[in-house]
Amino acid sequence: MISENLKNLRLRNKLTQEQVAEQIQVSRQAVAKWEKGESVPDLTSSIALANLFQVTLDNLVHYEDEGLGLDLPPKGKHFFGIVKLGERGQIVIPKKARELFHLQQGDRLIIVGDEERGLAIVPEEQMSQFFSLVKTPLDPPSDS
Known part of the structure; x- marks a missing residue:
């Protein structure tokens, strides 16, 4: 290898x-x-x-690409395998991913999408922290 x-x-x-x-x-x-x-x-x-x-x-x-033709990922990037979409749209997040990102049963995840780039799954807590950082007003209030 x-x-x-x-x-x-x-x-x-x-x-x-x-x-x-x-x-x-x-x-x-x-x-x-x-x-x-x-x-x-x-x-x-x-x-x-x-x-x-x-x-x-x-x-x-x-690292082995397991016949998928995927390059060795850069540091900090991961490929956890392929999941199958269930009849009702459910997926199972691989154990290694759950452990790495400290996901537990009952955690809330946000699904976001970009029509050109695809879907992403983000823990609700991380998305909330991101939104709180960008909630600053664009224009400071005027004194008049």
């Missing part, structure tokens, strides 16, 4: 093996061996690679 992820990330970022090697201070041959699966980077090099490509260390090492 790490060998494929390294090669894909390098190509996506339009870098040569030599450029990657220079940036993380290893030899080009080391990068070539990692991409071929002949060896694996040590922890220090793995952390440097994750930082270089702005991905999590876990995704660098373990």
